[in-house]
Amino acid sequence: MVSALIFAPMSAMAQDMDPENTLYLDLKDGQVVIQLRPDLAPNHVARIKELTREGFYDGQVFHRVIDGFMAQTGDPTGTGMGGSGKPDLKAEFSDAPFKRGVLGMARAGNPNSANSQFFIMFDDGDWLNGKYTVWGEVVDGMEHVDAITRGEPPANPDKIIKMQVAADAT
Template sequence: MFRLFSVFAVLGALLFAPLSASAQGLDPENTLYMDLKDGRVVIRLRPDLAPNHVARIKELTREGFYDGVVFHRVIDGFMAQSGDPTGTGMGGSEKPDLKAEFTDAPFSRGVVGMARAASPDSANSQFFIVFNDASWLNGQYTVWGEVVEGMEHVDAITRGEPPADPDKIIKMQVAADAK
């Protein structure tokens, strides 16, 4: 009986374990794993839309820049924003700002966009994930990815501007580098 249970336990673990990026049909070099308190979020990168923004996100991710960074602005029904190492919404990386890469890709649920200041060419390291349709952002902010798995974990991020006890990115990695 114990052996039968063990066989079913192993099979269940294999069947319900998260699939790797390549097993999901995603390019591991253009897939991010973002680990949050409630689980892993898988983001498909869109270098076809924003090659410079994707390159920056991957560069910062590989440097460990996003590990431990909080979600400093989370608006119910709109979006969760992170990527500022100061946690204030005023900071960024030491790298130069990026030129806008606006497209007609819509901001629908799970789309990841680059945050910026008033200037279209002021994006640096901050990004946001929209909870719902945010079509008023279309063509005004750079779309660089989309959540393909784990949106329920994004939905669970603590709300606030800033949240009293903000959630953080535990670890973010390019799938090709994941161990």
């Protein structure tokens, strides 16, 4: 009976989530479940899902991982200078705060330069509010994000093993 009580909240959470707006991010230490936020950033969510379905993120390294701040990935060159080859996205800034577990789109100086790179917040980062696009939030597995190897770049960077839209999960 004890194990049923432990697992019941997880099952209830999973049942309440829309599989089309949920991502599974497989890391070396386990799976991270991400709730997408098309209500905040429909174009960014559409791009993330498109690239995910193409397998774009599979095998990509976390090239910038700053303790107490965030882990960044989504650059096929692993340098922080690359993108998907698709057109950049127009900013979809919102009032959603950059708190622990929030996912945002990385960009250059131009607010409309987000493409494929994204970051996951380790801690709150209020100075980013209204300046970067929030497109998702970790709802389970944050301990696996916390285990990502730190560095700019890390000497031996962690990789995304596989990222998939829950509706497509096999």
